[in-house]
Amino acid sequence: MAGIEQAENARGSATALEPEQSAFAFVFRTLCWGAVRSLPIVLLAVAWEVFARSGAVTMFQLPPLSAVLERIWHDAIGGDLFINTGLTLYRAITGFLISMVAGVALGMLMSRSAIMRWFFDPIISVGFPMPKIAFLPIVVLWLGFYDVSKISMVVFDAIFPVVTATIAGIAGIERELIWSARNMGANNRELMWQIALPAALPQIMTGLQVALPIAMIVAVVAEMVMGGYGLGGAMMTEYRFANSRGVFAGIVEIAVVGYVLVKGMSLLRRRLLIWHPEASEPTTV
Amino acid sequence: MSGQPQIVIDKVCHTYRPPRGKPVLALDDVSLSVGTREFLALLGPSGCGKSTLLYLIGGFLPIERGTISVESKPVTAPGPDRGIVFQHFALFPWKTVRANIAYGLERQGMPREQREARVQSLIEMVGLRGFEDSFPSQLSGGMKQRAAIARTLAFDPSILLMDEPFGALDAQTRHLMQSELLSIWQRTPKTVIFVTHDVQEAVYLADRVAVMSARPGRIKTIVDTKFDKNDKNIFKTKQFVDQVDAIWDLVRDEAIKAQGGRES
Ligand SMILES: Nc1ncnc2c1ncn2[C@@H]1O[C@H](COP(=O)(O)OP(=O)(O)OP(=O)(O)O)[C@@H](O)[C@H]1O
Ligand SMILES: [Mg+2]
Secondary structure (H helix, E strand, O other), rough: OOOHHHHHHHHHHHHHOOOOOOOOHHHHHHHHHHHHHHHHHHHHHHHHHHHHHOOOOOOOOOHHHHHHHHHHHHHHHOOOOHHHHHHHHHHHHHHHHHHHHHHHHHHHHHHHOHHHHHHHHHHHHHOOOHHHHHHHHHHHHHHOOHHHEOOOOOOOOHHHHHHHHHHHHHHEEEEEHHHHHHOOOHHHHHHHHHOOOOOOOOHHHHHHHHHHHHHHHHHHHHHHHHHOOOOOHHHHHHHHHHOOOHEEEEEEEHHHHHHHHHHHHHHHHHOOOOOOHHHOOOOOO | OOOOOEEEEEEEEEEEEOOHHHHHHEEEEEEEEOOOOOOEEEEEEOOOOOHHHHHHOOOOOOOEEEEEEEOOOOOOOOOEEEEEEEOOOOOOOOOOHHHHHHHHHHOOOHHHHHHHHHHHHHHHHHHOOOOOOOOOOOOHHHHHHHHHHHHHHHHOOOOOEEOOOOOOHHHHHHHHHHHHHHHHHHHHEEEEEEEEEOHHHHHHHOEEEEEEEEOEEEEEEEEEEOOOOOOOOOOHHHHHHHHHHHHHHHHHHHHHHHHHOOOO
């Protein structure tokens, strides 16, 4: 509902934009709009700071945001921040990319072959809603504590939305689109790569946009459980030392990294789907 | 081989079986022959199975009862010998106008330079110059329709199956496109099956007009309508007007039946 309203408003303001408006006015408007949009976050940050300093909670229960930011700054200078963030990103993104390639491939195969569908359909229906993190001890037993097991956990979780989105995207292609490609002499392979894949791309992108935060979450949780370097692991170390500033620093770092990833993905979507009517609408994420 | 018409449709039936709901008998016992280089218009009330018939000739839907043969060979699959212009355009939304039109030529392996020249000339012909790099979502309905026509004409099929190809055009553009189609048809050997709701257009363009009955579709009547297509004043002659009126009556009867017998 909100999305629809927003799109309507944006269209309204776009028509109201006069061509003779100066560049300055445009920049000013954009800045104002940006400020308005980030206001809730700013308010939350201020509330955190004020509440933490009010004396209602101890420093241990909730350190003020400024203290947490100071800690993050400290980690950044020491270089730990970049090692931990880099490792977590490496695990999350590698897992995500594997899920993307394998998930789209599996989705395409399942769309094409009844045997593949017969075999994988029940597996996916059972596997998707299952909490895959429950397999973590087994994965550790099999693959050890290192990156392989963490990345496997990410793939194991993130692949499901990609497969289902690919299947749904391909199933939803207008039959006349397929027919017209056939009419012009496309063979099965060309039909799959040149027609089905781009036609299903909006849905596949939606699946990937779901899979990316999942990849991030699973990477952090796997790190928290298995320990070692990485944002999740570092957070658990701080926790063991009862350093709540360190734990909160981890939470803020994870939030920022997650936001950047999701934002980047939605920008990529707009680039890739430049042909789609949605590309001319304002971003909602 | 020699004596047989190019397209022979023999006692074809088609039933749609939606996954849920009752089967729909769309075509019932349709027989029709179309000669080489003939221009046949197909008229009939909405929902009588005109599109379905084109899909069957195009080889997109399986033929369950009856036979359709083209050049004496039974139709089993789609092929570039039978180019179709879909009622809802079916342009590839992720390709620009230029890339849409070029797709069939790429599949035929036409060299790049030759292909670009051909695509450009088709773009000019349908009046889409300046919109070569637009995506279908950025075009109006009539522009999409013209792009779809250009895309099908591009790969030069010997049989053209056109499903209300001018339905989204204004009267002026429609006239221009009609004369373009006629001049292509007169220049290059093409057989055309042309679905329309515009009786005047059908009588003007076609050699024969087939009127279909309300669903389940059958061929109700076939009328010869050979008028001089180069005569600008043909629309005003009495023969032409009478012919249009007569066919209008046939179509209207069926349209009323399609509405369930209600007179509008
Ligand atoms: N995919 C489908 N599933 C079920 N029934 C269908 C399907 N497509 C068409 N039909 C039915 O078949 C009948 C014929 O459809 P068709 O599209 O061929 O009609 P038409 O003559 O082209 O109509 P119009 O002039 O409105 O385009 C319709 O009555 C419709 O109910
Ligand atoms: Mg139709």
